[in-house]
Amino acid sequence: MMIDASRSDSAGGGSVAEEGVRRTVLSAEGISKQYGHVTALDSVDLSLAEGEIVALVGDNGAGKTTLVSILTGLIQPDAGELRLDSEPIWIDSPRRAQELGIATVFQDLALVNQRDVAANLFLGREPRRFGLVVDRRRMIREASAAIARLRVGLPNVRALASDLSGGQRQAVAVARAILRESRVLLLDEPTAALGVREARRVVEFVKELRADGRISILLISHNMDNVFELADRVVVFRQGKKVAERLVAETSMDEIVGLIVGGRFTGSSQ
Amino acid sequence: MNKTDAVQPAAFDDSVSRGNLFLSRVLREFGLTAVTIAVFAFFSIYAQYFFGLDNVYDIARVSTYTLIVGVPTTYLFIAGEFDLSIGPNFALCNVCMALAILNHDLNPWVAAGIAVLLGTGIGAVNGFVTTVIGVPSFIVTLGMLSVLSGLALVLTAGAAVNYPDNLESSFFTVTNGVIGGLNNLPVSILWGLAAVIIGAWVLRYTRFGYHVYATGGNPRAARAAGISTRGVKFWCFVLTGASCGVVGALQGGWLRQGDPVGGSDFTLLVVAAVIIGGVALTGGEGSVYGTLLGAWIIGMLYNGFILLGVQSYWNQFFIGLVIVLVASGELALKRRDDLGEFIRSSRRRLSRRLVPQAFAGRSARRQKGGPASS
Numbered sequence: 157m158m159i160d161a162s163r164s165d166s167a168g169g170g171s172v173a174e175e176g177v178r179r180t181v182l183s184a185e186g187i188s189k190q191y192g193h194v195t196a197l198d199s200v201d202l203s204l205a206e207g208e209i210v211a212l213v214g215d216n217g218a219g220k221t222t223l224v225s226i227l228t229g230l231i232q233p234d235a236g237e238l239r240l241d242s243e244p245i246w247i248d249s250p251r252r253a254q255e256l257g258i259a260t261v262f263q264d265l266a267l268v269n270q271r272d273v274a275a276n277l278f279l280g281r282e283p284r285r286f287g288l289v290v291d292r293r294r295m296i297r298e299a300s301a302a303i304a305r306l307r308v309g310l311p312n313v314r315a316l317a318s319d320l321s322g323g324q325r326q327a328v329a330v331a332r333a334i335l336r337e338s339r340v341l342l343l344d345e346p347t348a349a350l351g352v353r354e355a356r357r358v359v360e361f362v363k364e365l366r367a368d369g370r371i372s373i374l375l376i377s378h379n380m381d382n383v384f385e386l387a388d389r390v391v392v393f394r395q396g397k398k399v400a401e402r403l404v405a406e407t408s409m410d411e412i413v414g415l416i417v418g419g420r421f422t423g424s425s426q
Numbered sequence: 427m428n429k430t431d432a433v434q435p436a437a438f439d440d441s442v443s444r445g446n447l448f449l450s451r452v453l454r455e456f457g458l459t460a461v462t463i464a465v466f467a468f469f470s471i472y473a474q475y476f477f478g479l480d481n482v483y484d485i486a487r488v489s490t491y492t493l494i495v496g497v498p499t500t501y502l503f504i505a506g507e508f509d510l511s512i513g514p515n516f517a518l519c520n521v522c523m524a525l526a527i528l529n530h531d532l533n534p535w536v537a538a539g540i541a542v543l544l545g546t547g548i549g550a551v552n553g554f555v556t557t558v559i560g561v562p563s564f565i566v567t568l569g570m571l572s573v574l575s576g577l578a579l580v581l582t583a584g585a586a587v588n589y590p591d592n593l594e595s596s597f598f599t600v601t602n603g604v605i606g607g608l609n610n611l612p613v614s615i616l617w618g619l620a621a622v623i624i625g626a627w628v629l630r631y632t633r634f635g636y637h638v639y640a641t642g643g644n645p646r647a648a649r650a651a652g653i654s655t656r657g658v659k660f661w662c663f664v665l666t667g668a669s670c671g672v673v674g675a676l677q678g679g680w681l682r683q684g685d686p687v688g689g690s691d692f693t694l695l696v697v698a699a700v701i702i703g704g705v706a707l708t709g710g711e712g713s714v715y716g717t718l719l720g721a722w723i724i725g726m727l728y729n730g731f732i733l734l735g736v737q738s739y740w741n742q743f744f745i746g747l748v749i750v751l752v753a754s755g756e757l758a759l760k761r762r763d764d765l766g767e768f769i770r771s772s773r774r775r776l777s778r779r780l781v782p783q784a785f786a787g788r789s790a791r792r793q794k795g796g797p798a799s800s
Contacts, residue, residue, distance in 0.1 A: 250649055260650060262646070262647075266644065266647035266651070267644065268640045268644045268710065269644065270710040271636075271639055271640065275639075279640055279648070280640070280648070280651030290632060290636060332651075
């Protein structure tokens with residue numbers, strides 16, 4: 157079966173064996189967030205090791221987006237602590253998140269359509285000459301290098317973002333995060349908006365990032381095939397709480413789906 | 427997975443073109459240039475005295491005010507905001523300068539400085555209420571439109587305030603002089619030219635310019651990339667306000683008076699120039715070059731109709747008409763690909779459905795020597 161195949165793939169990568177050795181990059185402890193009477197997050201813990209891909213799954217309203225927003229600096233938690241390299245951090249703005257090396261690639265593909273790939277890759281931190289003029293030549297050069305190195309497969313960094321396909325856009329958004337030497341990448345539904353072939357390409361792209369091993373990824377996805385193909389670990393949220401954490405190699409899709417819906421529909425799995 | 431698959435980059439060869447924005451942009455800039463030349467040619471042929479250095483200078487002098495405010499307004503529109511209070515801001519600054527000279531005996535240079543500061547302050551208020559309090563700029567500046575025009579009328583009791591006749595200052599040379607060596611080139615044209623050159627340079631080559639485009643193009647992406655979209659918008663409002671102050675002072679230096687209702691159609695002129703220039707009201711697109719052409723088209727219409735002997739009341743009518751036409755044409759250009767695809771696909775569908783029945787008709791047409799459609 158397909159699950160078995162992807163499982164053996166992860167095991168072959170040696171991710172389970174290395175689990176104990178890997179250094180924790182980002183950790184969240186006891187994070188809570190209230191919206192009026194609604195508890196979006198109830199004291200959740202999460203940790204992400206170097207080069208690791210952790211999948212965060214859960215039904216709509218489980219608190220995934222709230223946690224991503226907190227890690228991105230869009231909202232602040234009511235309680236709990238975030239740590240980067242064991243140092244406590246306070247992410248009070250998206251800019252701060254970037255400075256800390258935490259990059260997010262959002263569901264709606266955060267590119268500026270009217271600008272070209274190079275401008276999008278350097279969005280918000282355009283290189284300058286004499287501290288005044290944007291160094292367009294350097295931008296083009298470094299953007300081309302990054303696109304080639306990451307094998308995004310784009311013909312030209314001068315192409316407008318609006319002329320890219322969904323998968324190319326996703327790849328450019330990820331390349332931007334890597335170009336910023338981000339250490340943690342939050343991928344929010346990276347394939348949800350894509351066709352089958354495009355989605356496939358993005359999965360291959362993320363696999364290459366994993367093989368590269370320099371960046372840790374928190375993957376938020378409804379797509380169980382993606383989760384089992386890419387992730388080392390799966391964390392399940394339900395109604396604002398973390399209900400389970402499993403190594404991909406030691407679980408099954410049935411179990412995870414059961415955990416997501418709370419065992420109501422697949423009583424056999426628990 | 428075989429080896430070739432592994433070697434292949436995560437390529438995205440099956441890219442889907444999304445309406446080819448680049449091509450439509452080039453076409454638009456080219457098209458607008460062509461329209462400008464066509465309008466110029468039209469009036470040169472049909473309006474006596476239109477084609478001549480003096481008249482071109484005159485158009486440029488009138489367009490200068492539109493351009494000085496039009497350039498920062500271009501920024502503001504690209505950043506996705508709007509300003510309806512341009513005209514009243516300009517009028518209030520114009521009036522306050524006159525009052526400062528008349529009632530407080532201030533040097534025209536100092537009075538002009540006050541006008542610019544006032545305009546800047548008004549822009550800052552617009553920016554603050556929009557970006558910090560969060561009221562949509564359309565509403566904020568609609569309110570400001572009324573507030574400022576009301577203030578200008580109250581301060582002057584509704585009548586224009588004239589500068590003292592004997593007032594002499596180098597300020598009037600700078601705003602109303604001519605350069606004899608260049609066939610009496612009006613000095614004020616230079617200020618418009620400076621606004622265009624500096625404005626285009628900043629928008630195209632500085633980080634601020636990049637951020638203006640990003641802010642209007644995709645605010646969420648810009649924010650997530652660490653750009654302070656509020657800051658960008660705030661400074662665009664401030665620049666627009668400051669430019670209104672500058673034009674208020676320039677106009678004061680030219681007419682030597684403060685006119686509380688002088689800005690009544692100025693908002694229309696500026697916004698028309700910017701929109702004709704191709705700035706998308708949805709943000710993210712536009713250029714100073716477009717605004718330059720837009721201001722020139724409007725300047726030529728004003729000037730040309732007067733020379734043709736058309737009643738000047740028609741001006742507003744035609745400017746409005748041009749706005750609607752240009753905006754429609756632009757949209758057609760953007761949808762060109764969709765339209766072409768729609769026509770192609772419906773033709774395919776039609777022919778597929780009609781082919782069996784159409785055979786008889788087609789052979790009949792062929793016999794008549796009609797156009798043989800494949």
